[in-house]
Amino acid sequence: MTTPFRAGFAPVTEEITAFDLQVTGRIPAELDGRYLRNGPNPLSLDDPNASHLFLGEGMVHGVRLRDGRAEWYRNRWVRNAAVAERLGEPVRPGRIHEGMDFAANTHVIGVAGRTLAVVEAGARPYELSHELDTIGPCDFDGGLPGGFTAHTHLDPRTGELHALAYFFGWEHHQHIVVDASGKVTRTTDIPIADAPMVHDFALTQRYVVIYDLPVTFSMEHAEKGVPLPYAWNEAHGSRVGLLPRDGGPVRWAEVDPCWVFHTVNAYDDGDQVVVDVVSYPKRFVDARLDLGGTPKLERWVVDVTSRKVVRTVLDDRPQEFPRIDERLTTMPHRFGYTATGRDLVDVIHEADIALEDLPDTAFDNTLIKHDLVAGTQQTRALGKDAYVGEPVFVPAGEAEDDGYVMAFVNDPRRGAADLVILSAQDFTGEPVATVHLPARVPLGFHGSWLPEV
Template sequence: MASTPFKGAFTPVAEEITAFDLEVTGRIPAELNGRYLRNGPNPLSLDDPSASHLFIGEGMVHGVRLRDGHAEWYRNRWVRNAHVSKRLGEQPRPGPVHGDMDFAANTHVIGLAGRTFATMEAGALPYELDYELDTIGPCDFDGGLPGGFAAHTHADPATGELHAMAYFFGWDHHQHIVIDAKGTVTQVKGIPIADAPMLHDFALTERYVVIYDLPVTFSMARAEKGAQLPYAWNDAHGARLGLMSRETGDLRWIEMEPCWVFHTLNAYDDGDQVVVDVVRYPEQFVYARLDMGGAPTLDRWRIDPGAGKIGQTRLDDRAQEFPRMDERRTGRPYRYGYTAATRDLYDVVYPAGTELEDLPDEAFDNTLIKHDLERGTQQMRQFGRGAYVGEPVFVPSGEAEDDGYVLSYVNNPARGAADLVILSAQDFTGEPVATVHLPARVPLGFHGSWIAD
């Protein structure tokens, strides 16, 4: 293969590992009983087509099980779709496939109704995993899904309902899907849409499902050239936000400035208006290449449905991604958010041809950011040179919004392996509460969850 994005911090690991009784520095909070899981692309071989794009590589889930102050185990497991099963000399797992989109789900891993699911977008179904991360098989929730599912979901903390927005290049619509707390699909609503746009995430408030219709659409020209991800910037498509009433299903579209959004931090109703906080990419970035890179910023959209207008405010202009918050506040007014800034994701900030030895030292200081959105301030938690850091996941401990812990995998270059770092959200820049020393490297990947026992 001529080139691959799977290098540096994204270099895949070559084997599955199981390790018990992990070494810990500090003290793991006794209330953390459960699993910290994270998904990401990890191609079986860099010679495979799946190694040509970060969004396509076979998913590998990395997990640490904590209980009663101990780190009981670490596991990493490939998600076994038919291709991975065959390559590993195993029988394919039985289950449904939508539109021939049998991907080894690599984007997120979530818990629902006591079950664990690896998710992906663009028409693929989720794969169910058992407690120890072995693959059970693809899942359509007992036939409840008429098509594929979604990479990102948002759970209403009041009802326990899980909302998703599914898309597929062969549809003339998106699907709004609701799954109840028992894991039963209770609603699938088609939303007519033109040009088969990509839809990585959406937003949820108490009143609305907020839908992003942005100018990255299915490209037949790219598909005919064999592109693994046949989507491209489409000036003719335009950009708009949809507000769909959760009560009536009525939908109103509001035109907006073209941009791209992978991820939502949170959204909420504010009187008659709607506030949506996102990591926003400029048009020229997406036009250049649909990939993780560029200089995304944390922005706020204030939507006035009555006037049909959207105002935009810059919350933080640092390059950052993977926004997370206290999910007990999903769809509600909130104060704190967490993001990651990692040089390996944003090396496009530096001029083409820049050699590693010419980069400033701070380029290697990988950073987590805590945002106080009420005060408009940020705290920066920096890790050392070469310590690339993943998505920060908040785990509540007490009732206060920032009374809890922030968990993330962090590369430990001195050991050539990763640590699970547990930070106090209220002492964000202080020493970690605990550091779990893993026996292997964890490449940079995508999204994860704390799934309590």
């Protein structure tokens, strides 16, 4: 029986360039840009870390849309020094941080005309060309003092890009602000004990929202050779921090122990801060990510004055990879989009179990559109055994859900992937367009729509 590893996670072995892709339906003419997605794709299965989902070398997959056509598809490994050397290529120039040279595998974003593959935990981004060839590590022209982050948040009002970096060798987290020109304009060190992991954060118009949760660096696991030595730490408290964007100390509020990989969005509401997140009961139990319970979509309301947090479950189905119309980042939002499955998130970030041992029911074919004002959901199944990735919203009009939802979807009949484009306002209807790719796209992490300027 085929396992999700072989059907969905198994790495591809070739870099492909294909032009004039076949399309079912009609690509909207206003879509002029690149849909890019990053994810781990081990260069060699002989590598002892090849079966560790977090540690495979990054591979970026991209589709260029223009004038109603799918002009090209490309997939390219991110060339850190080790990948370049193994491929017999010159090492790309650029400064790395504290010996952390990682083929960034978590997200791919656009910053001031640059395309950056990003990852967390002390490594710097890698800059890519428009055609996804690696240029080299990026420190924003000398402005980045350390590493960067896997998840940035852009304030659409100011054009500032915010990041929250961490590194096991630091006794702080670091808030970083990059302006619209790509210049680092401010860094702020936030003292944090125990070197906790912080995969994501949130941003409002007044605050940077920091999750200080009980997954911390474990020297014990590091000495045992655990590839990703972070573990659930009962002794480390759980709290949410509000760092004023206009300066001042962090305001901390205690929260019941939990873990957060991803934020939906956050905004200010008078003397409260509203944060929508995907929350797990625990994670990294014994340094494993397949233990600790399934996540729920939650709303956290943080009272700035009393420093109390009220948590409300919005949807108790297992789900992950939340996205919104990012024009509303820092502002009240109505709609959100997630990916779900039968047991999806129990294993999607697995750590220590063998990938080939994942259960057959691990991944499903369903996306969810949440109406967070009405408290309703719409689900869109994308075919039997069609494993679907993160849904990315692309605006087309002024209304919050006037646009398209894009995702890579496995097509088991072809043994290849499609880029499926749904109408956000007709979420359960037939796709507006399906771009048929010439190759399989392994299940991976995060992506972006980068419109042409």
